[in-house]
Structures are given as C-alpha cells and as structure tokens.
Amino acid sequence: MTTSTEPLSSVHMPKRRDSFIELNGRERALVFCDLDSWRELLGPFDRLESPWLLPQNVTPQADDGCIVIKGKIDGVSTVVVSMEPAFQGGSLGEVSGAKICAALDLACRDNENGIQTNAVLLLETGGVRLTEANLGLAAVAEIISSLLSLRQLAPIVCLTAGTVGCFGGMSLVAALSSYMVMTVEGRLGLNGPEVIEQEHGVEEFDSKDRALIWAIDGGEQRYATGLADALVQDDVGEIRQAVRGLLKAGVPSVYRSAQVDLYRKRIAALDTAQQFNPEDLRKTWHRENTK
Amino acid sequence: METLEFKFSAKKKGTAKKRAHVGVVGSGDLEVLLEPLDTADAQVRIRTSVPGFSQQWQAVLDRFFMKYDGAVAIEINDAGATPGVVALRLAQAAEASE
Amino acid sequence: MSTDSNLSTRGRLWFEALAGQSGKSSDARDPDSVLVADAPLGGAQARFLCVVPDAQARFPRAREGEVGLEEAYALATHVREVIDSHKSGDRRPIIAIVDVKSQAYGRREETAAIHLAAAVAADAYASARMLGHPVIALVVGQALSGAFLTHGYQANRILAFDDPGVIIHAMHKEAAARVTRRTVAELDKLAETIVPLSYDIKDYAKLGILYDLLKVTDADKPQPADLELVKARISAAVDDARRGPKDLSCRWLSAAAATTRQATLKTREAMFSQWSQSN
Numbered sequence: 258m259t260t261s262t263e264p265l266s267s268v269h270m271p272k273r274r275d276s277f278i279e280l281n282g283r284e285r286a287l288v289f290c291d292l293d294s295w296r297e298l299l300g301p302f303d304r305l306e307s308p309w310l311l312p313q314n315v316t317p318q319a320d321d322g323c324i325v326i327k328g329k330i331d332g333v334s335t336v337v338v339s340m341e342p343a344f345q346g347g348s349l350g351e352v353s354g355a356k357i358c359a360a361l362d363l364a365c366r367d368n369e370n371g372i373q374t375n376a377v378l379l380l381e382t383g384g385v386r387l388t389e390a391n392l393g394l395a396a397v398a399e400i401i402s403s404l405l406s407l408r409q410l411a412p413i414v415c416l417t418a419g420t421v422g423c424f425g426g427m428s429l430v431a432a433l434s435s436y437m438v439m440t441v442e443g444r445l446g447l448n449g450p451e452v453i454e455q456e457h458g459v460e461e462f463d464s465k466d467r468a469l470i471w472a473i474d475g476g477e478q479r480y481a482t483g484l485a486d487a488l489v490q491d492d493v494g495e496i497r498q499a500v501r502g503l504l505k506a507g508v509p510s511v512y513r514s515a516q517v518d519l520y521r522k523r524i525a526a527l528d529t530a531q532q533f534n535p536e537d538l539r540k541t542w543h544r545e546n547t548k
Numbered sequence: 549m550e551t552l553e554f555k556f557s558a559k560k561k562g563t564a565k566k567r568a569h570v571g572v573v574g575s576g577d578l579e580v581l582l583e584p585l586d587t588a589d590a591q592v593r594i595r596t597s598v599p600g601f602s603q604q605w606q607a608v609l610d611r612f613f614m615k616y617d618g619a620v621a622i623e624i625n626d627a628g629a630t631p632g633v634v635a636l637r638l639a640q641a642a643e644a645s646e
Numbered sequence: 647m648s649t650d651s652n653l654s655t656r657g658r659l660w661f662e663a664l665a666g667q668s669g670k671s672s673d674a675r676d677p678d679s680v681l682v683a684d685a686p687l688g689g690a691q692a693r694f695l696c697v698v699p700d701a702q703a704r705f706p707r708a709r710e711g712e713v714g715l716e717e718a719y720a721l722a723t724h725v726r727e728v729i730d731s732h733k734s735g736d737r738r739p740i741i742a743i744v745d746v747k748s749q750a751y752g753r754r755e756e757t758a759a760i761h762l763a764a765a766v767a768a769d770a771y772a773s774a775r776m777l778g779h780p781v782i783a784l785v786v787g788q789a790l791s792g793a794f795l796t797h798g799y800q801a802n803r804i805l806a807f808d809d810p811g812v813i814i815h816a817m818h819k820e821a822a823a824r825v826t827r828r829t830v831a832e833l834d835k836l837a838e839t840i841v842p843l844s845y846d847i848k849d850y851a852k853l854g855i856l857y858d859l860l861k862v863t864d865a866d867k868p869q870p871a872d873l874e875l876v877k878a879r880i881s882a883a884v885d886d887a888r889r890g891p892k893d894l895s896c897r898w899l900s901a902a903a904a905t906t907r908q909a910t911l912k913t914r915e916a917m918f919s920q921w922s923q924s925n
Contacts, residue, residue: 281572282572298917298920298921299913299916299917299920300569301569301579301581302567302569302581302583303916305909305912305913305916307909308908308909309840309842311549311595312836312839312840313836313840314549314597315597316549316573316595316596316597316625316626316627317573317595317625318572318573318579318625319569319579319581319623319625322573325917327921341572343572343573343574343575343577344572344573344574351842351907351909351910352909352910352913354910355909355910355913355914355917356913356917358914359913359914359917359918360917360921363917363918363921385791385816385817387816387817387822387825387826388826388843389842389843390815390816390817390822390842390843391814391815391816391841391842391843391844391850391853392842392853392907392910393816393842394791394794394795394799394815394816395799395853395855395897396910397795398768398795398799398800398894399894399897399898401765401768401772401795401800402772402800402893402894403893405769405772405773405776406776406893425792426791426792426795428761428764428765429761429764429765429768429792429795431761432759432761432762432764432765432766433765433768433769445761446756446760446761447749447755447756447760447761447764447792448749448751448755448756448760448792452751452821453751453752453753453756455821455824456751456821457707457751457752461707461751461752461753462752462753462756473753473756473757474756479759482759484759484762512769513762513765514762514765514766514769515766515769516766517719517722517723517726517766517770518723520719520762520763520766521675521719521720521723523758524715524716524719524758524763525675527754527758529704529705529706529754532753532754532757533753533754533757533758535757538757538758
C-alpha cells in the first residue's frame with residue numbers, strides 16, 4: 258500500500274508527446290476535430306453499458322469501450338468512432354456495436370437530407386467480444402450494412418494504429434471503408450496468428466514470430482499490396498493530416514471491395530503448393546495496379 | 549463481481565465544479581466517474597471483478613477524502629487495479645472536476 | 647483442431663433438393679466448393695448458392711467446407727451476375743444455403759487478404775439486397791463467425807432448421823472455452839442465462855434475428871414433405887423481404903428483439919436523440 262504525497266502533476270506518467278498509439282480510445286478520437294467543434298455522444302455518464310458482462314464477472318465500462326465524437330473536420334460535419342483497445346481487447350459487444358451502427362445510420366440520414374457528414378473509424382479491435390458472442394457477430398453484420406449505405410454518400414476513413422490491430426469481423430469493416438490508414442505498427446487481418454496456430458499448428462503460423470506477423474498483417478505490407486491507402490508513422494500530426502487529406506478526397510470512384518475480377522485473377526495466379534512470400538506479393542499486387 | 553458502497557461526510561459542497569471521467573477498465577486499471585452532489589455526503593460505489601478487498605478500498609478512499617472534501621458521487625468500475633493506481637485515478641478525477 | 651470425423655453434406659443435399667441441380671458451375675474458374683444454380687422458386691427464377699467441402703481445393707486450409715479465398719470471390723461473382731443481369735420487373739431472389747463451419751484459417755489466406763475476400767462477398771450480397779433483390783439465408787447446419795459474415799449474414803431474411811446440428815455462433819465451443827479460459831461445462835452453464843452465448847438455435851431465435859425456425863423430419867436427409875414446407879417458407883421470406891425496407895432494421899425491430907436486444911434499442915434511441923441536439 259503506497260501513500261501518494263507527490264504533487265498531482267508528477268503522478269502523470271510522461272508520454273511521448275506525439276505518439277498516437279499511447280493515447281487511449283477517447284484521446285485518439287479527440288485528435289481529429291476542429292477546435293471547439295465537437296461533443297461526445299453517449300459518453301460514460303449516459304451509462305449505456307453492456308448488460309451481459311456482470312453475470313460473467315467482467316467489469317463493464319460505462320461507454321462499453323466505444324467513443325463517439327460528433328464534430329467538424331475542416332469545417333465538415335464528421336462523426337469519429339473510436340474503439341478503446343484496453344477494454345476487452347477493443348472487442349465489439351452489443352452496445353458498442355449499436356453505437357457504431359447508429360452513428361453510421363445517422364450520418365447516412367444527414368447526407369440524405371443534404372448535410373454532408375463524413376465518418377472516421379478508429380478500429381483497434383480483436384473482433385467480436387466472445388462474452389457477447391452472437392450479439393457481437395450480429396452487430397458486425399449490421400455495421401457492414403450501414404457502412405455500405407453511408408459510403409455511397411460520404412467518405413469513411415478507417416485507421417488502425419496498433420497495438421491491438423484490426424482483426425476478426427471488424428477487418429471486413431476496414432476492408433469496406435472508403436480509405437484505410439495504417440501505421441507501421443498497425444496490423445490488419447481476419448484471423449490473428451494465435452488463432453491460426455491453434456487451428457493448424459505452429460508450422461502454419463508461428464504466433465511468436467513477430468517478423469512473420471508484421472510481414473503478413475503489418476501496415477507496410479498492407480500498404481505495399483494496395484490494401485491500405487496511407488502508411489504513417491506513429492505521430493499525431495502525421496496521422497491527423499493523413500485522415501484529413503483522405504476525407505477531403507471525398508467518395509472514391511472505385512472501391513477495393515467492388516473489384517471482384519481483379520482479385521479473383523490475383524488469387525487464381527497464386528501457386529498454392531507452398532506458402533506465399535509476402536515480399537513477392539508486393540510486386541504482383543503492387544498498389545499502383547490496384548485502383 | 550463485488551459491489552461496494554461507501555459514504556463520507558463532506559465538509560463543504562461545491563469543490564467539484566463539473567463532472568469528470570478518467571481511466572479505462574483495462575486489466576489492472578479502473579475508470580472513475582465523478583459528479584458533483586448537492587448533499588452533505590460523498591458517495592462512492594465500486595464494482596470490481598476482484599472481490600474481497602473492501603478494507604483496502606476503504607483505506608484508499610479514507611486517504612482520498614482526507615484531502616478532498618467535496619460532496620460528490622463517485623462510481624468506480626474496477627478490473628483489478630492496485631491501491632496506487634486507484635489513488636492516481638481518484639486524484640486525476642478530482643483535478644479534472646475543478 | 648478440426649475434427650476429421652464427418653464432413654457435413656447437409657449443404658449439398660439441401661442445395662440439390664431445393665435447386666433440383668448439382669450446382670456444379672459451368673465456369674472453369676469456379677472452385678468445386680461453391681455450388682451455384684438458377685432454379686424456380688415460387689414463380690421467380692432464384693439463384694441458389696452454397697459452400698461445400700472440396701478435398702481437392704487448391705488451398706489446403708479450405709478443404710473441409712471452410713469459406714476461403716476462392717469461395718468468397720466465387721460467391722461475389724455469382725451474386726453480382728444476378729445484379730448485373732437484371733433488366734426489368736421484380737429483382738431475382740438470391741438464396742444462400744448455409745452450412746459453413748468457419749472461415750479458412752491459414753497463412754496463405756492471411757497473406758492474400760482473406761479479410762478483403764470476405765468483405766467482397768459481403769459487399770456483393772448487401773449490394774444485391776439494397777438494390778431490391780430478396781436475399782434469403784437458409785441455415786441447414788453451421789454458420790460460424792467470418793464464414794457467416796461472408797455467406798448469409800447480409801440476407802434480408804434468415805431461416806434456420808430447428809435441429810441440434812444447426813449452430814450459429816461467433817466461435818466453436820472448444821475454441822471459445824480456450825480463449826475465455828473457461829471449461830466447456832462453464833460455458834454451457836453461462837449460456838443457460840446469457841442468451842447470446844448459447845449454441846442452441848432455439849436460443850439464437852430469441853435474439854429476434856431469425857425470420858423463421860423450421861422443423862424438418864431429418865436435417866441430414868431432405869424428405870419430400872419437408873421440401874414443400876421449406877420452399878414455401880423461403881418464398882414467404884422472399885415476399886416479406888420485397889415488402890419491407892432493404893436494410894437490416896427488421897432484426898432489431900422484431901418482437902423477440904424487444905426483449906433480448908433492449909440495450910441495442912436503448913442505444914439507438916439515445917444516439918438518435920443526442921445526435922440532433924445543436925452542436
């Protein structure tokens with residue numbers, strides 16, 4: 258038991274001033290909006306928490322690990338949704354899922370009524386929250402649907418910075434967004450290394466091999482192979498600029514997820530007799546040849 | 549899960565000007581929701597996934613309310629924080645509410 | 647680890663029974679794991695789609711009925727064909743017969759961006775739905791996780807057999823137990839009171855997402871009388887889909903959801919209320 262007698266200022270741990278990754282979910286969400294232009298919706302004091310966690314001896318979080326900020330970015334109405342990576346691994350539950358889905362639906366409605374409203378999704382998530390299983394999975398499907406409606410009307414920028422990355426069902430959400438931003442530390446994939454190792458053994462995927470993990474899921478690889486639109490360093494200013502720039506670019510003319518023929522051909526061209534060399538994929542799937 | 553409730557008599561009202569929220573319910577951490585109350589008491593409700601430490605919670609809160617004597621409602625959602633981390637978060641919440 | 651016991655044949659059997667065809671694609675690019683056929687259903691010419699095991703699949707981790715790269719892109723292609731070939735009148739129904747134990751777990755899959763493949767298929771199904779094609783999912787076996795997100799979960803209406811072999815869930819029980827550090831027995835106990843955890847399709851039905859829960863004589867072997875019932879119920883779902891909104895709102899507006907998804911409804915209501923307050 259320690260008694261704290263230091264002045265308040267010194268109990269705060271020093272942070273690298275410009276690191277985005279070291280910010281919590283709420284701090285990350287607040288990086289983007291124009292000064293004094295924003296407010297939080299359904300914040301902790303609304304106490305919309307998960308009804309499913311207490312009976313499983315899991316402490317709920319008052320915002321269910323999902324922060325929704327409505328404000329302006331460069332003068333344009335924007336909703337910023339941020340998943341708190343430290344709460345249950347950023348996983349999606351019923352309430353956090355409903356927050357994201359409703360935010361996308363409302364942005365869509367505003368656009369339909371002539372109010373340009375864009376979206377930024379900060380996806381730091383392991384996927385569906387297993388303590389809510391089927392409601393988490395259902396929420397992912399609903400978010401996918403709402404995102405597809407919104408993206409026709411307004412740009413949706415998705416960012417994965419690390420350390421959790423974007424895995425599970427939410428990786429589909431990332432793939433469907435208008436633009437994907439990743440840091441070098443960020444990772445994006447459907448199944449995490451541990452899950453693959455559990456299913457098919459360490460030969461299939463050594464989940465302790467960090468070099469392998471980033472070679473496949475990491476920001477540099479995803480960017481080089483055209484699966485991310487911007488690669489940034491872990492710097493608040495650089496990240497803010499990248500997101501703002503992509504929002505300004507507006508609704509893209511082509512979506513990755515609509516290029517069925519291109520990717521069908523790419524998959525058909527792969528020699529499946531052995532594992533693929535991620536480096537080789539950077540040549541055959543060069544980002545210049547994607548859009 | 550354990551829910552603990554504590555009351556402390558507040559020597560003066562109005563210390564907290566606005567509500568404040570700090571922290572994250574991550575492993576070894578907690579979140580604190582602090583709201584000004586218009587009563588003569590401070591009330592604390594703690595929900596923790598680590599039961600059996602009510603004495604330690606009492607001690608941390610005693611120490612907190614020795615320095616801080618506002619009438620507030622404090623809610624804590626705890627996932628196994630140490631007393632040091634609890635004290636830190638309470639101090640942060642108090643500062644943020646001024 | 648995957649059980650090497652019985653690879654499910656439910657998908658293929660129900661596909662063949664409902665579509666009246668083998669579903670083997672005429673397109674040489676298509677994997678044998680994806681069945682596609684156009685067949686009459688209640689006066690419309692529906693497209694039936696199914697993913698089945700293929701021991702000869704090019705991708706070694708997608709040979710037991712998993713939804714992998716080739717499957718996702720083939721599904722997307724065949725759904726988009728229906729969209730693109732629409733000329734006039736009512737849009738054609740798309741029927742996803744679902745019996746998929748998981749997405750494909752593999753290093754090849756992650757390297758070649760299976761997350762995008764899954765998204766491409768989900769996009770195709772959702773796009774069809776939003777354009778007015780009634781998309782119906784019939785769950786005859788398993789519908790797990792990423793596989794279901796890819797094939798079936800974007801449907802307007804979802805039907806399932808009331809059968810112990812029908813499981814809709816986010817993760818297989820043994821794996822879920824491992825990840826959440828509980829025993830399978832503990833998970834079963836929790837599922838008795840926490841509906842979204844249950845592996846019982848009757849409990850899933852309480853979530854209000856299903857349009858219909860169908861009792862058939864034998865889920866492993868389609869019987870003629872059952873076929874009539876199933877076709878009738880799918881047709882009813884098609885008609886219901888045509889009448890309703892093209893989004894997924896019916897899932898949380900259902901009678902059952904009013905009970906089990908109260909938190910969803912409260913959250914949506916609160917968000918709608920707070921959104922419009924002046925900035």
